[in-house]
Amino acid sequence: MKNKLFNRLVIAIVVIALVVIFVPMLFSEHTKPLHSGIKRIPAMPNFPKVSHQTVASQTQSTTTTQQVNDSALPKPLSQSEQLAAKKSPKATSPDSLKAINSPNVVHDAMDDARARLALAQKENQAWLVHLTGFPDEAAASNAVKQLQSAGLSAYAYQADKPTNASVNIGPFTHKAEAIKDLSLIKTKFKFNGEVIEFNPTELK
Numbered sequence: 001m002k003n004k005l006f007n008r009l010v011i012a013i014v015v016i017a018l019v020v021i022f023v024p025m026l027f028s029e030h031t032k033p034l035h036s037g038i039k040r041i042p043a044m045p046n047f048p049k050v051s052h053q054t055v056a057s058q059t060q061s062t063t064t065t066q067q068v069n070d071s072a073l074p075k076p077l078s079q080s081e082q083l084a085a086k087k088s089p090k091a092t093s094p095d096s097l098k099a100i101n102s103p104n105v106v107h108d109a110m111d112d113a114r115a116r117l118a119l120a121q122k123e124n125q126a127w128l129v130h131l132t133g134f135p136d137e138a139a140a141s142n143a144v145k146q147l148q149s150a151g152l153s154a155y156a157y158q159a160d161k162p163t164n165a166s167v168n169i170g171p172f173t174h175k176a177e178a179i180k181d182l183s184l185i186k187t188k189f190k191f192n193g194e195v196i197e198f199n200p201t202e203l204k
Helices: 002-030 052-071 079-087 094-100 103-123 137-149 175-188
Strands: 126-134 154-158 165-172 193-198
Touching: 126 137, 126 175, 137 154, 137 165, 165 175, 165 193, 175 193
Parallel strands: none
Antiparallel strands: 126 165, 126 193, 154 165
């Protein structure tokens, strides 16, 4: 009688131990978070929002500036004046070289990107020039500086893999403009890329 009671106690203790060990493991497997396989589309840099009135004012100021520049154009030189100018060519001044590499050129490119963003959201269509083949983020950032110095609205982003950095230029509201800039980039900077359609609602 005592042996039967002892065996039952041993069996009960073993069962309780198994329950204590395995039941929490089962619940922990069900509570593990599920990982989504959806890739997020790279967003543009965090530009301040630009209203449509700002875009219109920028367009008007550009038109006014162009009219002033046209009125300030010098008159054509006569043949004798042209010969005299050829005999004494002016050297490029250091100030003009500094202006090319001025930070204002980069700021102008960023302002252009903000205006493009507002216009793309207004017309609900956009294209980007997507450049790839950069070994790391530093190379992509260097490419962005080169493109911005040329007046292009470029920005870099890091993909899922650390060695997969890319550069985008845009957005463009017309595909033909994106194709034209891509051709210029391939010729001048030797970067490889493609024109992709982009949802303006993703551009924030």
